Amino acid sequence: METSNKPITILLLLLLSFFHLSKADVIFDPPDLLTINCGSSTNFSTPDGRNWIGDTNTKLLSVSRGSVLATALTQSTILGPYTSARLSFSNFTYSIFNLTAGPMFLRLFFFSTSYQNNFNRSKAVFSVKAGPYTLFQRFNVSLDADSVNDPARSNILFREYCINLHERQNLNITFIPSSTGSYAFINGIEIVSMPSYLYYTDPNVDIHGLPKLVGGGTYPIETILALETKYRLRLGDRNIPAAEDTGMLRTWDVHDEYISNPGVESLDIDNTTKLNFSMTPNYTAPDQVYRSLASMGHNESVNMGFNLTWQLPVDPGFTYVLRLHFCQLNPMVIGSGDQIFLIFIQDHLVEDMVDIFNWGDKQKGVPVVRDYVVIIRDNQKKANLSVKLHPHDKSMIKDAQLNAIELFKISDTTGNLAVPNPDPRIQATEISHENSSKKRRGTTKTLAAVVVAVSGVVLLSSIIAFFIIKLKKNVAYNNGSNKKDGTSRGGGSSSLPTDLCRHFTIAEIVEATNNFDEVFVVGVGGFGNVYKGYIGDSTPVAIKRLKPGSQQGLNEFMNEIEMLSQLRHLHLVSLIGYCYESNEMILVYDFMDRGTLRDHLYGTDNPPLSWKQRLQICIGAARGLHYLHTGTKQMIIHRDVKSTNILLDEKWVAKVSDFGLSRIGPTGSSMTHVSTQVKGSVGYLDPDYYKRQRLTEKSDVYSYGVVLLEVLCGRQPLLRMVERQQASLVDWAKHRYEKGFLGEIVDPALKDQIAPHCLRKFGEVALSCLHEDGTQRPSMNDVVGVLEFVMQLQLQDGANVNAVSESGEDYENSTTEDMFSSSHSSVNVSDYSNSSGLNTTSYASKESERLLEPVFSEIKDPKGR
Template identity: 45%
Template structure:
């Protein structure tokens, strides 16, 4: 039964539907740039030419061209793409008289050849009312990205040469909206169409309604000092809604979600025929009825999940607006159906209860969230975020999850929405007809973007070719078989006896790790499988493949291949027979490692890190160095593993850091990086210093039950070293084994790695040298002990003491020599 509050809220909603008024735009401009057709300002839904219009300065220097995009089908309007206004050398400004308030500004582009001006050479910037919208922008690269990227097939098939950039700008008391085009050096700018439509005051710009911050304490407020760019506007599970007066009162286009959809469950709820009951909180202009009449749901796989993946520009805040409507008649009370919502690995909602939000069937609602998309590895201008839905087992009746619509907006940072051009290697060379001349749109130069960019894009292309969970064909051409092999799910299941728990050798946030037997049981491998109920792993999966497919070093774990069949994300590595370093240090039944072996392991891991920092054109910062990410093969060779959080260092050699949100493992994270959000290769050095203390002391990096000063191993180790009592906290198994000179050198090196100031820490080359010097000091001391012991034995005619290949054979040697 409803509570009294719920009944009151229900009647408020019911009453509010009777007073919601339709919205009519106060400012509507459809400018066909380059056209001489008369502009009819009284028309609110017809295109008019800009030639001799009041929007264009009378003394402005520009050129108009006609073009014929005859590849467009009948469903796509040729206007405004039949003409273009071209600007060479100098800036050009359109001036529109508008009322105060928020406006949609839509720029229409068709990068064709205009006379002898070819689109590949067109780079320009666009600004409006003090906001930088585009900088050194290439419409050709943008169109090529849309043409060749499966993520953006929403614009109409394999050939996508026309596209729209939509911005949201709040016009203040000037009541003028300026749009300025500025060609880059020795280039030209062009525009085919400009569309301006006003919107309700609080539709998107509403400082009283703050979006829920995700992964941060506070997020930006969407007020009239921020400009927005629409990145995605999707009708989940429903048809495309074209932006015209008959279907969308503000001419917004809502695209289908098919090309972004992923996961094991992709159901569509039947079309809802009853009225959509708009409210004061969700007026009828929030989204069209067609958005709320259809939705994605879990379908027939309630045990699984749905998610969508989107490429976006890095380094920006984004507002996500999720549209919901309870259109399933059997959901009649709160608590029946609960579900979880995630942005990447961050939980947005733990118990989304649509009936509670709406208090009825057919009532739409929306929820706003603000997120920050970090530059995870510094390698590319775009990254991919994941929005996912998961059923909540607390549901009383139905395991389900559903979403009706989604809008994603990029927020201006320091009054700028500009970002680099898409980095994409084109696989097609399509042709476009203009002025009866055929011009080939050549492939983008392969030098754009590094290998990591290409590998990430290729892997993601594979995902989208498999959307709706169809079995994926061979992609041997995307990743060389000698470097990264693609396994079928059948092969992986056979290797693990259908993921038998008896084969499990580890378990983490990504999922279980299995020992597997590939190629007719001739090759032992480690198989890391993403848990289907986990919210982690997608970006880590991409980064791991991208990095390890191009890195080979004896001190790095080797990626053999991957599997991405039927919604699975699986990585296949060389098998490390002796597991992780940590499982040989504490909380284990394994015999303790000798000091000599520990030194060898530290030296090997340090060499692996040194290669990451210096072996490529740009440094690779691991960002998650810890004892569980140092693996040991059958010969006890140490190998650095798990590159899911890795980032590329700065592009500019004059910079020493990249700015990023803090990620890593508690107890290992560099405190300076934690405070400043500035990541350097010395952040890895700090983490490695913690590992050195782990190796020496054989205890966890944090033990909450200890006295306050001893909780953190890093802090306690530094304190003991400076006090001269480091020998008191070492692993008891090493008591009397470590030479005092070696211990001093090892302790000094570990503490220098843990320096509060990153600039005061050694580089990994110095760490390798310091560890090798510690080993030499240990070997020299061992040799001295043996020689002394043999001398004593000769004097007493007992014979010599045999030297074995472990330091445990001389565990008491230092005390014996001292006693002599």
């Protein structure tokens, strides 16, 4: 019996030992640590080191009357206070007593789901105040939860604040529903004391110890201010959970999502040297924070050509305190001057001689921190706070390093930390004639009401009658003559394809978009607005609403439904359904979190894409187009390929979108093209198609070639305010390529990222797509193959990224062939096409050609679609 228990005893001892070793060496013992399981009488513990107390089980707090306890209708996959909640359709307050005076963490935990007793998820819209500070204002929990790109924490929201309490002061946390019909709720509250001057400034410190204000001066963090934690990032390969913090239950996340440099890896370094906390208290961060770092690597010539960069999305209109953590453990550093670098914050030079060894009193293994205050002006909807490190030219080691980043938002002069949120959603039944009158006055925040019933029936009947007549008239075939684009619906049925995708009612669309609130607009085009909406309790979708009088019309609406409802491919955007009701034509798609490709190339505050990311996106889009051309029963020609019609999901997977102008390609073996009215977008239009009005899949190839140049050069296809020679991106790229200086026009953000052979081959395939003669262009299958080959070149030669030299010359002693003459075949792409593994066969069909005449994108419209 004793023998059988021995392995278990040993295992328990090992587990206890491991748990002990995972903790920081020195633990801060907070005077107050209260973790509350709201809406419950249950106490429990979680692996992150928290002991949850049911809010009905403690005398340390009271809750004002009017709130109720309810159980979540769905189960969270994360252990925590997510089984129950305290909720109310009116104000309620937690009063927490007997807290020790001084600064403390206030943490709020939310599980965005529906709860018993008719607490629907979408109606949780409320404000939160803690003492004199406003933490949330009209906070729409479901919208915020759906915007989080972390499947591991689905519908879980966590907020952390730093506030200061005076002697004998209770902490009152008040939850305030934003309007009639909305409710407030909370799942968990945590109060943890912190050291007096962990984040707040010690009033006794001299001026050299004050946080530096970026742009000049100093900015003490006084205890009258409240702080909101925005980021706590360690530069290692795993999160540090709350149980492994220095006693304050902080979580340290990894930085991967925010670093802009491709290929930079985090390193664990020197787990043996005992850290010397002589310059900063030992509770500042766990030991492991200082034993991992991000650096630039050992290629000194490359390092001098770029910055080690982090981009942190922030709310504009606030001031932030940024804390950077350093610890010198590099075995190559043995003295002063061995490693020196510069720090830029928001492109302001804040440190010109960072020598971590010297900062640590000329010792290694000494953690140090530096605080900086940054003002983000309120002149844009989105903003990034940038941190850049660059090696000093006098440094022996041309490298820079950082161990951790913390960023806090500072409350404004009114005590506010909240970002304004949209008004709570209203029910579809609230649509009224008042809404219609508001729309006539020009408001964009309400959908026009359903008018008098008889008028609505007449209007809808008219539309359906027009639709039926139009479709019957449009049944046609194309034999190369000058007939207009026609419509064949396989038997002439005029019904919408409810069997192919979901039909949404206008009430569902109104509820999903908060009555077409402009706050939810994520894109605008010739067709109208695109909204981010929510179907059911949580599913985010993109909702494209055809505006009255737009260039688009019923045929393109039908075309998009018919095309996309039958297409399923990783690199094509998925159509979920449509709404055709109350004089509305609306399409519903999967929501693409990253927006359009153009959003990440130019005219944006988004961090620039790395070259590897751009190649992966190009390959994905090419595969989507290849599938359209050869992978379906009938060839489909997209006819509007451009960077705004390539969307990116949360994992940066490219998806071709917007099929309103798409056409079925030639259907007979004797047919080489489709004769059709020219449609498309200026700057991307195939000149061969424009001149001869003969559409082939090679027209998509041309447009895609323009996209490749956009990706490489980071500029739009046409510019008016430049020299005439540079106005057209295509002409300018051809000119520079012929001269052997394509590198001159590469996006500056890609400096020193592109391998030499990779740049040359990418330029070849891009310009071969732009051949004046469509027959000389490669197929999309060939393009996929070459781009995959380009990626291989980049991965193989990535260590020698000297492609874009100071002179702009791409490669030495090279001869540039005339890729644009009618006798030259541009580039022998077939040599590399086999690597794609895709079938290049084009399929024909005996079915009638389904040609739908699009009516919204005219070539004369400079905005395209």
